[in-house]
Amino acid sequence: MIVAERKTISELVEILRPHRNILVLGCGTCVTVCLSGGEREVSIISSALRIASRVQGLDFTISELTIERQCDNIFIEQAAEAIEKADAVLSTACGAGVQAIAERFPSKPVYAGLNTTFLGILEERGVWTEKCAACGSCVLHKYGGICPVTRCAKRLLNGPCGGSREDRCEVRPDRPCAWQLIYRRLRDIGQLERLMEMEPPKNWNSSLSGGPRVLVREDHRV
Numbered sequence: 001m002i003v004a005e006r007k008t009i010s011e012l013v014e015i016l017r018p019h020r021n022i023l024v025l026g027c028g029t030c031v032t033v034c035l036s037g038g039e040r041e042v043s044i045i046s047s048a049l050r051i052a053s054r055v056q057g058l059d060f061t062i063s064e065l066t067i068e069r070q071c072d073n074i075f076i077e078q079a080a081e082a083i084e085k086a087d088a089v090l091s092t093a094c095g096a097g098v099q100a101i102a103e104r105f106p107s108k109p110v111y112a113g114l115n116t117t118f119l120g121i122l123e124e125r126g127v128w129t130e131k132c133a134a135c136g137s138c139v140l141h142k143y144g145g146i147c148p149v150t151r152c153a154k155r156l157l158n159g160p161c162g163g164s165r166e167d168r169c170e171v172r173p174d175r176p177c178a179w180q181l182i183y184r185r186l187r188d189i190g191q192l193e194r195l196m197e198m199e200p201p202k203n204w205n206s207s208l209s210g211g212p213r214v215l216v217r218e219d220h221r222v
């Protein structure tokens with residue numbers, strides 16, 4: 001899922017300061033699961049903005065709405081009336097959702113309420129970890145399902161850097177060395193011979209390094 005965290009209330013107040021009638025628009029998918037932008041968080045942010053407005057004399061009028069997905073026009077239409085009525089929208093979707101709303105309503109100020117952080121999973125209660133950088137050319141099958149692009153701090157594709165200590169990453173001692181994980185996983189699934197294969201330099205054209213990406217599925221076009 002896409003993982004994000006909320007901007008601070010003081011940041012949001014500064015962003016919204018020029019406006020009066022503000023819609024806080026939540027998204028019911030990834031950001032709900034990662035507890036940053038769903039209905040509950042919309043309610044918390046709205047309450048905090050109302051309090052800040054009263055304390056700072058800002059005269060905000062805050063309304064709240066959460067739709068299932070802000071990155072999908074079918075669901076965006078459900079918010080159209082509320083968006084039209086507002087002076088500005090504070091979106092608590094990921095960056096894609098915020099931009100989808102801004103594109104659909106070109107004359108409406110739309111602001112991001114969250115910092116979109118990474119593609120990851122819930123590792124334990126209250127802890128999310130990055131698992132994929134959406135590089136566009138997945139190599140997981142070569143590394144026992146452990147992503148060296150995302151989980152090795154140096155993005156090494158041909159073995160460890162040699163700096164790990166007690167299975168901890170040299171760069172991030174709070175995280176396990178990805179190559180320790182890759183070795184264990186390949187051992188456990190009987191594929192250690194993969195470590196003998198040399199991986200050529202990765203072609204980053206399919207990643208964001210090659211510029212903004214578009215995925216076209218001709219079989220789905222009309």
Ligand code: SF4
Binds near residue numbers: 132136137139147149
């Ligand atoms: S290799 Fe690329 S697509 Fe596959 S998990 Fe890693 S970053 Fe994501």
Ligand code: SF4
Binds near residue numbers: 153165
């Ligand atoms: S210690 Fe392991 S995870 Fe960290 S940079 Fe070196 S090889 Fe990568």
